[in-house]
Amino acid sequence: MSWALVYSRALAGMSAPLVEVEAHLANGLPAFNIVGLPDTEVKESRDRVRAAIIQSGFDFPARKITVNLAPADLPKESGRFDLPIAIGILAASGQIPAEALKNYELAGELGLSGQIRAVRGVIAMAWAAQKAQRAFILPVANSQQAALLHEATLYGARNLAEVAAHLNQIELIQPITSDNTTPSTHCSVDYPDMADIRGQQTARLALEIAASGGHSLLMSGPPGTGKSMLAQRLPGILPPLTNHELMSVWSLQSLLTSTQQQFSHQRPFRTPHHTASAVALVGGGADPRPGEISLAHHGVLFLDELPEFDRKALEILREPLENGEIHISRAARQVTYPAKFQLIAAMNPCPCGYLGHPKIACRCTVDAIARYRHKISGPLLDRIDLIIEVPSLSSEELFATTSGENSADIQKRVLSARQRQYERQGKINAHLDNKELDQFAHIHQDAKMVLTQILEKLSLSARSFHRLLRIARTLADMAGDQQVDTNHILRAVSFRRAL
Numbered sequence: 220m221s222w223a224l225v226y227s228r229a230l231a232g233m234s235a236p237l238v239e240v241e242a243h244l245a246n247g248l249p250a251f252n253i254v255g256l257p258d259t260e261v262k263e264s265r266d267r268v269r270a271a272i273i274q275s276g277f278d279f280p281a282r283k284i285t286v287n288l289a290p291a292d293l294p295k296e297s298g299r300f301d302l303p304i305a306i307g308i309l310a311a312s313g314q315i316p317a318e319a320l321k322n323y324e325l326a327g328e329l330g331l332s333g334q335i336r337a338v339r340g341v342i343a344m345a346w347a348a349q350k351a352q353r354a355f356i357l358p359v360a361n362s363q364q365a366a367l368l369h370e371a372t373l374y375g376a377r378n379l380a381e382v383a384a385h386l387n388q389i390e391l392i393q394p395i396t397s398d399n400t401t402p403s404t405h406c407s408v409d410y411p412d413m414a415d416i417r418g419q420q421t422a423r424l425a426l427e428i429a430a431s432g433g434h435s436l437l438m439s440g441p442p443g444t445g446k447s448m449l450a451q452r453l454p455g456i457l458p459p460l461t462n463h464e465l466m467s468v469w470s471l472q473s474l475l476t477s478t479q480q481q482f483s484h485q486r487p488f489r490t491p492h493h494t495a496s497a498v499a500l501v502g503g504g505a506d507p508r509p510g511e512i513s514l515a516h517h518g519v520l521f522l523d524e525l526p527e528f529d530r531k532a533l534e535i536l537r538e539p540l541e542n543g544e545i546h547i548s549r550a551a552r553q554v555t556y557p558a559k560f561q562l563i564a565a566m567n568p569c570p571c572g573y574l575g576h577p578k579i580a581c582r583c584t585v586d587a588i589a590r591y592r593h594k595i596s597g598p599l600l601d602r603i604d605l606i607i608e609v610p611s612l613s614s615e616e617l618f619a620t621t622s623g624e625n626s627a628d629i630q631k632r633v634l635s636a637r638q639r640q641y642e643r644q645g646k647i648n649a650h651l652d653n654k655e656l657d658q659f660a661h662i663h664q665d666a667k668m669v670l671t672q673i674l675e676k677l678s679l680s681a682r683s684f685h686r687l688l689r690i691a692r693t694l695a696d697m698a699g700d701q702q703v704d705t706n707h708i709l710r711a712v713s714f715r716r717a718l
């Protein structure tokens with residue numbers, strides 16, 4: 220046999236399309252050509268593959284070698300194909316059985332001595348291999364991520380010789396299971412605790428509402444009142460990530476890194492700086508990568524100093540805030556990344572920060588204040604559910620010795636409030652569309668009248684009105700009430716302060 224076919228995977232957004240690596244040996248002057256990779260990457264790949272084969276104790280065939288990667292028009296990073304190319308050459312030259320290869324997919328970058336280096340996107344690849352009912356041989360450094368897929372047959376390989384021995388059935392590699400990967404797979408997660416926060420009863424409650432119904436939250440207040448502290452503590456009162464959520468979180472992270480970095484079981488908490496570019500924030504680039512909003516998928520996106528962010532970048536957030544994903548098109552390529560994040564934002568009430576402060580005078584002009592607030596557009600504000608003030612603490616609060624309620628206790632209530640929502644409607648309140656909200660809100664007759672009055676008096680936009688109703692529904696769920704009553708509505712209004 221002087222021909223062999225090896226399966227591998229490219230990466231296109233979140234998916235991993237099949238790549239067929241064909242190796243062909245012909246008589247003639249010894250040569251080694253690779254077709255289907257960008258020219259710039261071919262030479263490096265050839266050098267690595269040749270050295271790895273020789274250093275692993277195999278023969279590098281002195282024949283005319285042609286390797287073809289198909290389809291040709293997929294985005295391909297060459298490194299990941301080193302291992303399939305090397306295995307293809309070994310099979311075509313009869314050093315491993317070509318027949319065995321049809322049940323496997325392989326990916327891994329080779330070092331010169333044959334060791335296998337980590338690659339990006341293993342979760343997407345392992346997932347695709349599982350669906351194709353083939354086993355997946357991957358770099359051992361990526362085992363922890365791949366082990367999330369309980370159903371897949373996975374082998375973590377250290378070097379080329381190990382893979383060849385496995386395919387030759389001389390010495391089998393032990394399949395990866397979630398039990399034999401690093402212990403950190405099961406480690407407990409550690410978040411900062413709500414008990415650290417003094418005072419700020421309203422803000423604490425707003426955070427619990429946000430957690431209970433999945434609502435977005437904007438906090439406005441002078442410097443040093445605990446806004447950042449509060450935001451950091453949201454992941455710790457949300458439910459733990461499910462295995463399914465963890466899989467999408469890790470597969471997004473694994474698109475950005477090929478290192479053996481240990482992924483954590485914590486809910487994502489992303490805090491892009493306000494100088495972050497639109498691409499860094501929402502994703503993009505020549506080979507479009509996920510941005511901060513996708514890294515915050517199933518977690519929290521904290522935008523500190525909201526008005527300082529580039530207005531255009533903020534405008535792009537409107538789409539993912541509505542539908543939980545982002546479409547990025549670059550040249551001929553279009554990718555979609557999930558971005559179901561919970562938005563928490565913070566700002567000062569004015570550029571100097573002290574407007575409304577009981578002791579410190581604000582130094583800003585009326586104009587400057589107006590300009591500052593104008594930076595956050597109405598349509599974005601319309602998409603934020605809870606808007607609250609986080610005032611400076613009184614000295615009693617500051618010196619109080621009793622600590623606040625801890626995260627574990629708050630999380631228990633959050634879980635039961637969410638449970639009620641799932642039982643009633645199969646999702647949390649923040650994810651209800653307007654029609655579903657009408658169906659599931661269950662508004663008491665008296666409350667309807669109050670709502671009508673509020674709608675007229677505050678001349679709310681339809682969108683704001685529905686936000687109000689969603690928060691009222693969450694307040695009712697937190698209290699264990701079937702119906703949304705007047706009290707829930709009035710309290711909801713107090714959590715939607717006008718800026």
Ligand SMILES: Nc1ncnc2c1ncn2[C@@H]1O[C@H](COP(=O)(O)OP(=O)(O)OP(=O)(O)O)[C@@H](O)[C@H]1O
Pocket residue numbers: 415416417418419440441442443444445446447448449565566567612
């Ligand atoms: N409510 C609070 N309880 C306990 N500590 C607090 C509180 N508020 C502020 N602090 C202390 O002040 C520090 C600054 O708080 P934090 O960064 O959360 O303020 P901030 O409101 O985000 O301020 P800025 O507007 O400047 O970003 C904290 O590290 C903490 O030590």
Ligand SMILES: [Mg+2]
Pocket residue numbers: 446447448523565
């Ligand atoms: Mg802060």
Ligand SMILES: [Zn+2]
Pocket residue numbers: 569570571572573574581582583
């Ligand atoms: Zn000011």
